[in-house]
Every structure is written in C-alpha cells, then in structure tokens.
Amino acid sequence: MSDMGTIETHSSTDRKATQCPVCGTGTLQGKFSHVVLGQHNADYCECAECGSLIVPEVDWLADAYASERVDPDTGAAQRSIICSLFIRAMRCVGLAPKGGRVLDFGAGNGLLVRLLRDQGFDAWGVDKHASMAVARNWRLESMDREEAGQASMITAIEVFEHLADPHAVLQSMVSALVAEGMVLLRTTLYDGSRHDENWYYLELSGGQHITLFSRKGVRKLAERCGLRATFLPFGFHLLRPASCTPIGSLRRGCLFLLSGLFFSFARVIGLCDCSRSSIDKTLVTGA
Numbered sequence: 001m002s003d004m005g006t007i008e009t010h011s012s013t014d015r016k017a018t019q020c021p022v023c024g025t026g027t028l029q030g031k032f033s034h035v036v037l038g039q040h041n042a043d044y045c046e047c048a049e050c051g052s053l054i055v056p057e058v059d060w061l062a063d064a065y066a067s068e069r070v071d072p073d074t075g076a077a078q079r080s081i082i083c084s085l086f087i088r089a090m091r092c093v094g095l096a097p098k099g100g101r102v103l104d105f106g107a108g109n110g111l112l113v114r115l116l117r118d119q120g121f122d123a124w125g126v127d128k129h130a131s132m133a134v135a136r137n138w139r140l141e142s143m144d145r146e147e148a149g150q151a152s153m154i155t156a157i158e159v160f161e162h163l164a165d166p167h168a169v170l171q172s173m174v175s176a177l178v179a180e181g182m183v184l185l186r187t188t189l190y191d192g193s194r195h196d197e198n199w200y201y202l203e204l205s206g207g208q209h210i211t212l213f214s215r216k217g218v219r220k221l222a223e224r225c226g227l228r229a230t231f232l233p234f235g236f237h238l239l240r241p242a243s244c245t246p247i248g249s250l251r252r253g254c255l256f257l258l259s260g261l262f263f264s265f266a267r268v269i270g271l272c273d274c275s276r277s278s279i280d281k282t283l284v285t286g287a
C-alpha cells in the first residue's frame with residue numbers, strides 16, 4: 001500500500017506530497033516553476049534521494065484530462081506500433097512470455113491491445129478514462145484478479161509519468177501478476193545533470209506529466225514492490241521479481257539488434273515517422 005503519510009490524495013488524481021512519491025523517503029528540493037495549461041502554477045522539485053523530478057502539489061488534473069481539451073498525444077499510433085514490435089522482439093529472444101495474458105494499463109484507444117492480439121497474445125486493456133475504441137471487446141474495468149485473471153505481463157506505456165501515486169499503482173500490478181510475471185514500462189527518464197526547465201518532456205501544454213523518473217527512481221520504485229528493474233534498449237524498462245535470473249548483456253544485445261531491425265522496416269514503409277507526429281503536435285497545441 002502507498003505511504004499515505006507522505007502523499008495526501010485529494011481525489012483520484014491530484015496529490016500533495018511532502019516526500020518523494022517514487023522512492024518514498026527522499027526530501028523534495030525546488031528546481032524551477034512553470035505555468036501549465038496556461039493557468040496553473042506548478043513547482044518542479046528534485047528528490048534528494050533518487051533524483052526524480054516531482055510536482056508535489058497538483059490540483060489541475062481534472063482540467064488536464066477534460067474531454068473538450070485538445071489531445072496533445074499525436075504520437076499514440078506510431079508508439080503503439082513501436083511497442084508491439086518491441087514486444088515481438090522480446091518474445092523472439094525469450095524475454096516476453098510465449099503464453100498467458102498481457103494487460104495494457106492505460107490502454108487509451110486500445111491500439112496496442114489490438115496489435116498484440118494480432119500477434120497471438122491474449123491481450124486485454126485497462127483504462128478508466130478511455131473507451132479503447134479499436135479494442136473495446138477486450139476492455140477491462142480494473143486489474144482486479146476476479147475480472148482480469150492473472151497476467152504474465154503488464155505493459156504501461158507512457159503512463160507512469162502521469163501517476164500521482166506510482167507506488168500504489170505498481171503494487172496493484174504486482175498483485176495482478178503470476179509469480180514470475182513482469183511489468184514493461186516506457187517513460188522517458190529524467191537526468192538532473194542534462195535536463196532543465198526547458199525539457200520537452202515536461203509537456204507544459206498538457207499538464208499531465210507530474211512524476212518524471214530518474215534511472216535510480218525506477219530502481220527504487222521497483223525495489224519497494226519486490227521487483228528488479230532492467231533497462232532495455234529504446235527507452236523500455238522491464239521490472240521482474242527480484243528472484244528472477246538477471247538478463248545478460250548478450251540477450252540485451254540481441255534484443256537491441258532485432259527490435260532495431262523491426263523499427264527500421266516499419267520506418268521504411270512509413271509506419272512510424274516520428275517527425276510527422278511532432279509536426280501535428282505543433283499544429284494542435286501551438287507549441
């Protein structure tokens with residue numbers, strides 16, 4: 001369970017944290033401030049323990065997720081393609097389960113679920129805030145075991161940076177996994193020595209990125225839930241039970257080569273051209 005002594009939850013989405021919600025113990029030191037969504041003051045603080053970048057006080061998420069707002073996530077389709085190809089490569093090198101259920105947490109429009117099902121995975125999605133329009137027959141209301149069964153793998157792609165209480169969410173994922181199940185995350189990592197108030201991943205126009213993980217933060221959060229973090233190529237992070245055999249550099253290298261090959265093919269035939277979504281994002285947000 002989350003340490004509610006350090007995270008005061010006002011609603012299902014907002015927070016007021018006095019300590020780092022990632023590692024659970026670090027004090028938060030102010031770095032810079034911004035106005036998000038054009039009207040909300042956001043103070044960005046760095047954790048003295050794990051180095052993650054946190055917005056401790058957030059009270060605008062209802063505004064940030066309001067349906068009438070422009071959706072700034074123009075990269076959703078190509079990201080789903082990239083993720084499905086990466087998981088395909090993981091399976092080829094023996095890192096993803098051959099069978100069992102896959103749950104996509106924060107499934108959005110459901111495209112990743114659809115693509116994984118087309119590859120033969122028993123994939124389902126969970127998203128409280130989205131209808132999963134392209135995979136609505138495989139939408140679950142929650143990760144509760146009675147409804148979702150037990151998953152071999154849970155994916156959370158560009159989700160954890162949105163969470164007010166990532167520890168509580170990861171703990172609920174662990175409860176939904178089989179004994180040697182795994183969690184695959186994709187979130188861009190914060191590095192205090194390289195990133196500042198101009199970092200693109202702050203996503204000021206959207207106001208939804210409130211928990212920016214450092215590498216150490218991912219490790220610490222995993223450890224709090226009995227998991228070990230392995231950093232995979234192309235910004236993916238794999239969390240597996242600490243008792244699992246570590247993933248060797250040879251297998252990581254094979255994964256890098258194979259997934260890189262898949263991405264190259266997809267790019268050649270026009271399935272993932274990141275520059276186009278960036279242009280669209282500029283158009284819709286005026287950034």
Ligand SMILES: [Zn+2]
Pocket residue numbers: 020021022023024025026047048049050051052217
């Ligand atoms: Zn921390």
